[in-house]
Amino acid sequence: xxxxxxxxxxxxxxxxxxxxxxxxxxxxxxxxxxxxxxxxxxxxxxxxxxxxxxxxxxxxxxxxxxxxxxxxxxxxxxxxxxxxxxxxxxxxxxxxxxxxxxxxxxxxxxxxxxxxxxxxxxxxxxxxxxxxxxxxxxxxxxxxxxxxxxxxxxxxxxxxxxxxxxxxxxxxxxxxxxxxxxxxxxxxxxxxxxxxxxxxxxxxxxxxxxxxxxxxxxxxxxxxxxxxxxxxxxxxxxxxxxxxxxxxxxxxxxxxxxxxxxxxxxxxxxxxxxxxxxxxxxxxxxxxxxxxxxxxxxxxxxxxxxxxxxx
Amino acid sequence: xxxxxxxxxxxxxxxxxxxxxxxxxxxxxxxxxxxxxxxxxxxxxxxxxxxxxxxxxxxxxxxxxxxxxxxxxxxxxxxxxxxxxxxxxxxxxxxxxxxxxxxxxxxxxxxxxxxxxxxxxxxxxxxxxxxxxxxxxxxxxxxxxxxxxxxxxxxxxxxxxxxxxxxxxxxxxxxxxxxxxxxxxxxxxxxxxxxxxxxxxxxxxxxxxxxxxxxxxxxxxxxxxxxxxxxxxxxxxxxxxxxxxxxxxxxxxxxxxxxxxxxxxxxxxxxxxxxxxxxxxxxxxxxxxxxxxxxxxxxxxxxxxxxxxxxxxxxxxxxxxxxxxxxxxxxxxxxxxxxxxxxxxxxxxxx
Numbered sequence: 001x002x003x004x005x006x007x008x009x010x011x012x013x014x015x016x017x018x019x020x021x022x023x024x025x026x027x028x029x030x031x032x033x034x035x036x037x038x039x040x041x042x043x044x045x046x047x048x049x050x051x052x053x054x055x056x057x058x059x060x061x062x063x064x065x066x067x068x069x070x071x072x073x074x075x076x077x078x079x080x081x082x083x084x085x086x087x088x089x090x091x092x093x094x095x096x097x098x099x100x101x102x103x104x105x106x107x108x109x110x111x112x113x114x115x116x117x118x119x120x121x122x123x124x125x126x127x128x129x130x131x132x133x134x135x136x137x138x139x140x141x142x143x144x145x146x147x148x149x150x151x152x153x154x155x156x157x158x159x160x161x162x163x164x165x166x167x168x169x170x171x172x173x174x175x176x177x178x179x180x181x182x183x184x185x186x187x188x189x190x191x192x193x194x195x196x197x198x199x200x201x202x203x204x205x206x207x208x209x210x211x212x213x214x215x216x217x218x219x220x221x222x223x224x225x226x227x228x229x230x231x232x233x234x235x236x237x238x239x240x241x242x243x244x245x246x247x248x249x250x251x252x253x254x255x256x257x258x259x260x261x262x263x264x265x266x267x268x269x270x271x272x273x274x275x276x277x278x279x280x281x282x283x284x285x286x287x288x289x290x291x292x293x294x295x296x297x298x299x300x301x302x303x304x305x306x307x308x309x310x311x
Numbered sequence: 312x313x314x315x316x317x318x319x320x321x322x323x324x325x326x327x328x329x330x331x332x333x334x335x336x337x338x339x340x341x342x343x344x345x346x347x348x349x350x351x352x353x354x355x356x357x358x359x360x361x362x363x364x365x366x367x368x369x370x371x372x373x374x375x376x377x378x379x380x381x382x383x384x385x386x387x388x389x390x391x392x393x394x395x396x397x398x399x400x401x402x403x404x405x406x407x408x409x410x411x412x413x414x415x416x417x418x419x420x421x422x423x424x425x426x427x428x429x430x431x432x433x434x435x436x437x438x439x440x441x442x443x444x445x446x447x448x449x450x451x452x453x454x455x456x457x458x459x460x461x462x463x464x465x466x467x468x469x470x471x472x473x474x475x476x477x478x479x480x481x482x483x484x485x486x487x488x489x490x491x492x493x494x495x496x497x498x499x500x501x502x503x504x505x506x507x508x509x510x511x512x513x514x515x516x517x518x519x520x521x522x523x524x525x526x527x528x529x530x531x532x533x534x535x536x537x538x539x540x541x542x543x544x545x546x547x548x549x550x551x552x553x554x555x556x557x558x559x560x561x562x563x564x565x566x567x568x569x570x571x572x573x574x575x576x577x578x579x580x581x582x583x584x585x586x587x588x589x590x591x592x593x594x595x596x597x598x599x600x601x602x603x604x605x606x607x608x609x610x611x612x613x614x615x616x617x618x619x620x621x622x623x624x625x626x627x628x629x630x631x632x633x634x635x636x637x638x639x640x641x642x643x644x645x646x647x648x649x650x651x652x653x654x655x656x657x658x659x660x661x662x
Contacts, residue, residue: 125372204413210368211408212428212479213401215394222427226418301418302463 008294012287019283020070020276024063027272053079066276075280076273081266087277091259097167098251098258101174102244105181110236112182113189120190121197122220132190139187148180148253165255177254181243188235196228203227229300237293241286315486315519316342316365320379323364327373332590334360336543337379342487347513347520349530349551351566352540355587358523361540362489364389365521366406367396383487402432405480409492411472415464421475422460428482447478450515451508470501474508481512488513489521494529506532527570531555536623539563542588542598549624556651559618559626561603564644572643581643597628605630605638621653
């Protein structure tokens with residue numbers, strides 16, 4: 001197991017280096033300059049500013065400087081938005097709200113989704129099944145900004161249960177964005193669990209469990225559920241990353257000072273180091289989650305446990 | 312002998328999009344204490360459905376009892392609620408399935424899979440159940456049972472898995488054990504081991520076995536009595552000797568003729584022509600008539616009743632009617648009948 005994880009860590013490192021390289025050059029190709037109102041600066045002033053951020057160096061030098069810093073955990077400094085603030089600090093300060101609504105949304109969505117999917121599979125072709133299918137279709141097809149606006153209007157404005165927007169009232173502020181974020185994982189989990197449960201419930205070992213005298217709920221929870229989880233984890237892992245690291249749209253609509261919102265702003269003003277830093281941060285997160293998912297497979301399914309590594 | 316289980320006039324249909332499939336069309340048999348009854352027949356003859364209906368393992372939404380009863384311990388199993396059935400399944404009647412590779416839960420250690428029915432049906436502690444499970448594993452011939460309790464199904468071979476399934480089935484000393492082609496998915500040497508094991512265990516725990524198979528070699532090896540099924544009906548039932556050496560129904564003749572034999576002179580293997588009947592629209596008369604070279608006019612019009620051949624032997628064919636013409640069975644069957652005292656071809660003791 002340790003050897004397997006060690007091997008995976010090396011791959012993770014290579015993946016990250018490739019992502020960093022690719023993003024770096026991609027950004028350099030893009031038009032625009034991080035030096036705000038560059039037109040008003042005299043060539044001399046401009047040269048001074050560029051020299052300060054190392055933008056006057058030839059591209060390869062800039063690249064190796066950046067990669068070398070990255071190796072030491074240095075993501076550089078913000079060029080124009082925070083005037084020299086450390087990128088790591090900027091990201092960490094923005095991570096809190098994103099992580100909170102992301103985590104709450106993920107939890108709510110997954111738990112409800114699994115519940116809906118289980119009910120649908122166990123009561124196949126009844127109104128409960130159709131109801132849960134409709135919820136799943138709505139969750140997948142209605143864009144989150146429409147759903148977010150509806151939540152703001154009904155629960156925020158009309159019923160006045162939660163603040164419509166902004167990040168001022170602690171947990172209460174996080175409720176509506178969490179619900180908005182929960183819709184997609186909910187729908188996905190419901191669909192996957194339903195399909196997989198129906199397949200598992202038709203398998204031979206379920207018949208054997210029935211032949212042992214197991215009741216309906218014992219069959220569903222002791223025998224079928226665990227076997228139905230694998231495909232769900234595959235999709236939920238990467239989804240968790242995208243949601244935990246902030247949904248750009250939802251954060252914009254609810255005016256939440258999260259990392260997604262920051263990312264969009266940075267792209268608009270070409271703040272290279274923040275774009276790079278955020279991209280790398282997202283990538284690390286994704287790669288770690290994928291590793292966790294792979295390890296989880298083994299926890300859930302013993303067949304995968306053995307074929308993974310030689311331990 | 313004591314009757315453990317009685318199946319009377321059982322009729323069962325599947326409601327499908329294509330219409331009503333009459334899978335079982337009036338099946339009658341008794342199961343006696345301690346015996347092994349083999350049910351043989353080709354795919355789609357209704358043998359698996361019959362036994363699954365005893366266990367009530369068929370999908371409730373589509374399978375429907377149309378008529379008849381299944382009497383067990385004074386109760387009609389077709390009328391019990393699901394909750395009452397759960398108390399019978401795995402305790403009084405248990406089942407072994409065809410494919411050991413898929414019939415164990417891949418994500419549950421086998422120890423837990425064996426203790427599950429024990430804890431369910433017997434009032435004993437977890438530790439006692441574990442001990443019992445280890446004993447069961449030893450009983451079915453699993454080496455180092457204590458160590459293997461924590462292992463998962465993929466860590467066992469096919470034959471070992473079938474032994475585990477047998478251990479699960481025997482966990483509560485059932486009165487009836489239904490074995491649905493338990494050796495079909497195993498290779499021949501393992502088949503023999505599993506059959507030996509089952510015969511051995513039957514003596515030890517004194518259970519009655521319903522053994523479903525399409526392998527007549529297996530039948531000869533394990534069965535006391537044989538029921539031949541065709542098109543959702545039993546067409547002939549008798550002791551294993553009566554079925555093998557004095558068969559009366561043309562379908563049984565066909566089955567026996569299509570069995571490879573060690574001393575067959577020409578290597579060509581006989582196959583019954585045609586295909587099984589469509590049970591969406593079952594034939595009016597004898598279901599086998601269309602494939603039988605012995606069919607008479609009445610076979611197309613009326614289903615044959617059971618004619619008694621001996622106290623233990625019955626066959627549903629018009630050929631046994633007093634007014635029916637005498638026909639010659641296939642040569643291979645005549646060869647067999649020559650060895651059976653009481654058949655019309657009997658030649659005295661062999662040699």
